[in-house]
Amino acid sequence: MTTNQETAPIVVGVEHTDAGRLAVVWAADEAARRGLPLRLVHALDWPPGIDHDTAPNPHRQTWSDRFRSAGLRALDEARELATSRHPGLAAETVLAHGAPVPVLREHTRDAAMLVLGSRRLSAATELLTTGGIAVPLTAHATCPVVVVRVPEHTTADPATIVVGVDGSAHSEPAVAYAFDEAARRGATIVAVAVRQPSGGLLAGLQMGEEMQEGRLRLAETLAGWTEKYPNVPVRREVAVGHPVKVLRDAAEHALCLVVGTRGRGGFTGLLLGSVGHGLIHHARCPLVIVPTPHGEEAADRH
Structure with missing residues (x-):
């Protein structure tokens, strides 16, 4: 429909x-x-x-x-x-x-x-x-x-809307919602990419590569949106840790936290895994969960 x-x-x-x-x-x-x-x-x-x-x-x-x-x-x-x-x-x-x-x-x-x-x-x-x-x-x-679960944080200065970005097509609807909402409310976008820590002897080198990958994906994902919404301030953050904790903490004083329902890594799988449960139960501001249109899901699988 x-x-x-x-x-x-x-x-x-x-x-x-x-x-x-x-x-x-x-x-x-x-x-x-x-x-x-x-x-x-x-x-x-x-x-x-x-x-x-x-x-x-x-x-x-x-x-x-x-x-x-x-x-x-x-x-x-x-x-x-x-x-x-x-x-x-x-x-x-x-x-x-x-x-x-x-x-x-x-x-x-x-x-x-x-x-x-x-x-x-x-x-x-x-x-x-x-x-x-x-x-x-x-x-x-x-x-x-x-x-x-809790009221939005309207007293923070500047007002922020936090969006989780994993670089896949599945996070695009969440980013679109976040920019539209930020434009309506005069808020700053805080775009967060989460990289989970790796173990082993090469962990430090691999983490450096992971951080660089996160920065590149953020830049690629946000490029078109910053052009469409030139008056919306944007902060980019790449953090290491568990997605639930990183996103929860990043949005502690936000108007809302926006995530997609599918994606790679911590966002995989219709939000029925540990990240989805964690954010639904522990987010410290209103949580907005934006689905990927069915057509885009099918295209992404091919």
Whole structure:
């Protein structure tokens, strides 16, 4: 499905938690910046044993009514929060039946981006709860997915947007998003290439070559974008270490951290590996995960 980016909504998953409200705030701010409508979606995931279509038992009917009312109340509060920050913002609410992952995945089909809150749980705990929806949604979404664990850092001077660059075609959409966002917000791009340390007697020599390779890939990747956005300041950093720690630390005071879903080295594999899990659970600013269009994935494989 082709999405009209000028009218596509920003979709946010609504839950009645602090993490959910933080996601609504971020999504509302972004919708206002881009002049896009906001779609607030709450998945009514019925507990086992509750029939929400036919419930002859009057006690069950009362319970189901309360469950539905709680969902509607969460949506009303989310819309009030969004429109109170941005009067005039077009905000619709959707109460959908089903588990959060399939419900939200369906809404990404015509979305400009999907915004999720993330509770402060351990990686193992979150993956075993209904709150652990970011990983499966990220793996299959066709639009950028934003995971908001903490507020963006708006007091840093200069304001920065950090983007992970590995030099492959798969990082291009992430770089494109980062430059567009930086231009909208008057921010500085911090482009980070991560080289993992090598062992052995020739480690020092090999690392020198790795660093040079990282600098060359950064220059090649950013060349066209710096020409397209001449007013966006850019800092280039090549660092040695584990990608999760390097990117997490680089973005500690950033407006957001932007990465792609595929790539080489630490970014390989639909963000289902250690880097993806680490950034989803430990990023210290909003994390934006930008997918590679399917056509580009196919071309890259050939």
